[in-house]
Amino acid sequence: MTRRFGEDRSGNIIVVFALALIPIFGLVGAAIDYARATSEQEKIQRALDTAVLAVNRQIGQMDEAELKEYAQSIVDANLQGLSANIDEVSVDEELRQVDIVASSSVETALLKLLKINEIGISARAQSKTGSASFEIALVLDNSGSMAGDRILTLRKASEDLVNTLFGNDPVSDEVNISVVPFSGSVNVGPQNANATWMDRNAISPVHQGIFSGKVNRFDLYKKFTNITWAGCVEVRPAPHNVTDSLPSASDPATLFVPTFAPDEPDYRKVWIFNTDDYTNNYMTDKSGSCTKDTSQFQGSGDDVKNTAQVCKYTSSVTSKTGNSGASIRGPNYICDSEPITPLTNVRSDLLSAIGKMQAKGYTNILEGVTWGWRTLSPGLPFTEGVPYDTPNNAKFMIVMTDGANTVPTNNNQGLKSAYTAFGYANENRMGTNHNNGATVQKMNEYTLQACNNVKAAGIKVFTIAFAIDDATTVNMLRGCASATDAAFTAQTTSELSDTFAKIAGTLGELRISQ
Template sequence: MMTNTNLIKRTVETIRRFKDETQGNIAIIFALMTIPLFLLMGFAIDLQQVNTAKNRVQFILDSAVIAGAREMQEGKNDTEIKTYIENYFKSAMKAQGKGTDCAEPVATIASESQDLSVKVRCAQPTSIMQMTGTKELNFSVTSASTYGIGKVDIAFVFDVSGSMGGSKMSALKSAADTAINVLVPADDDGTTGEVRIGMASYSSMVDAGDDYFFKATGQLPIRTYTFSYDETYESGGDWEEVCQWKKKRGKWKWTCEDEWVPEYGTRTVTETKTINNTCVKERVGDEQFTDEDPGPFQWIEAAEAYGSINWRGNVSWYTESCNPIGPLPMTSNRDKLFDYIDGLNASGGTAGHLGIAWGWYLIAPDWDVVWPAGSDPYPYDEPDSAKAMIIMTDGEFNQEYDTSNGDSFDQAEKMCDAIKEQGIKVYTVAFQAPASGQAILNYCASGDDFAFTPESSEELTEAYTKIAQSISDLRIRY
């Protein structure tokens, strides 16, 4: 019995010693594993910092490449472009101040294809990895651009209603001139691709111009309108003996005399009014909100003359009119563009939906039957091409003629929907416009970044400059 008791005690003691030794071993193993786990976590943190730095450098380099491509558009030589990219990149990296150390970017320019490639090598300091002797991690970033779009059709749409007079019109002309200088540089030799710009203005109506009125309306600028009305006239009569008291030489006498007694009838009278007028209104019918070419049953409606009887019983004529500034079909000729802008003046109401329609017609492929050779718009599916519109107003759309599809605001919405469905980029400028004017232009814009609401002449110039640069960027692919 004693022997069994001792055996049990020895067994329990052995188990207790094994347990203590096992716990010690686990502690040692855990301690040994903590170090590599800590290093792995540190490596992950450092790699994440490098990835963040690389994304930041990539964004800055992409921006530098786009800026360099713009310099190329303006005709700068290779040395000037490379210097500009280097300075742009260095300034941007210094401004972000994140401790990433980069060498000077190396730019490669292919003059014939207008391709631009830039590469830069950078080093990002480490934190935890320094414990292993790795003080920094190196990475490189590359960005490139090419003229992915060589052809751009652009339509400028100007509000020339009466409220645009004075300083507003001066500000608009200056801002539009600036945009032209960006889109069609003075020293552009044509190697940067083809940018063509058309211009349309609107007030109470749109002036289709002497050269395009007939093609758009099917009518001649000089035309005659008629007004018919019924009038009462003396159709005949007879001599009849008429007896009555008459006073002669102070005495009343019963006198009988033959007098003419007229008879009256009614006849229709037609008067005419000949006008020389190229103003146009809406297109009516199934094609009202499309860019189909004009023709039978889908002509643009011409301004008209109306006759009426005034308070004196005479015929008065009212002739619909507009600010007589016809459209400028698309051109790359800077002089023609500047001359058009310089000729803008203000008068009339604000039929904004008509201006939007004619801006579309300027760049619509089916309207090639209207515009002269060289101004015929590219097809929507033309390879390496893009289309853009810039719609401007300072007021609310408040004048319409065909009300079957709503007022000017409603019709503008339908027109803009159809335009954007064709892939046309729509930029809008609501210059000191009321809330309703801003609302319709915000609706028409291709996005929030495409809508501008300048309140001063400086902001107007800035808006047109940004739009012009954005359109130029349509031609850069990186």
């Protein structure tokens, strides 16, 4: 028995298997621990990318020791529980270049079996700005469909984008941003009433609009005791509706005409009934020097005659309502959005403008795009933009909307539509018939033409289709964007916030050369 026991080899497999487990556990442990290390290295790299941009803005304001301490604070704030040490900060003031190297270590879990207690990781980032600068137009839908959580989310997402690009600076040396809220029209600011690019002398071919006889809209506004021009303008006649052509009195069609929504009839006669169904009735039909009662309509053209008559606008006219608003009748009807904020590098001015945005009115993406372009352009009407060929300067436009272009048409009335930035549909300024599908299609065509002109000028366009089910509008926005990866869709408010953050990150990454 003793001899047989000494010669028995049947238990050796257990010993061999036990010995084999050591390298197996080592390989599995290495894979798991190195995956953790890679994940933390990526987080450190993102924090370092943020820090190098922030440090670059402080060149000339801090010495290298202070810059290193500042970089460490930025990294710590972004790592949220992880840690990394800034090992080196090198600065070239002439090139405005910053290089930062950071390192850390990850404590192992399974590799400890092989007596490997930690894995060292490092990251490096470089920001070289030189004299680089960014100009960004935020073209933001403020139409009525944006009410509630949507407009609140849009405000917050836009504010976050501004804060990301400005870093800790109240005033940026490199970033200028404009805010262009749009709804049915765009508000260029009532302070610009006397600007040379406004049609002060009623010489534009669209200034008369539907009015009978010679009319100057600014003079009409002066007749009211309780209303002044709120700042909105009509779409310029083609081809200037899709271009940045300089406004000049030598070419009256290039000038900008103030919106003036005429007083519409008190009612119209349907069979034997008087129906008060006009969108913008704010005066009685026999106001002023109008003595003939033209409100008892017998034909479809009588509403046009009544709306067009100028005799009702005499001295000391009082509108039934006060100034502006989609739900408030008056000459400023459709002037719903807040005024444009031209390019500025002052963070507080941008945050203030964004915080005032309200959701009202129709949707006119075309006017949003063209006025966003005009804020980036170096020429009138806004001249804050630097010339297109300025070295190391890049221009961007972010267009966000939650709906399709809108023209409220009505074939049952002589006016053919409510008043819009194109006037009334019966003025045929879009060259289409008077049904909604045809006018929207034409607006989409104009919008794409404007986008293509913007891109041809060297401006990169990002678009965001927010909770839009209409495939035509989504495709139009894709075509408007500069590239496939610059066209975003977002279905929820959280996705909208993420999209703005992604675009902010993309713009920030353009500042990181390594």
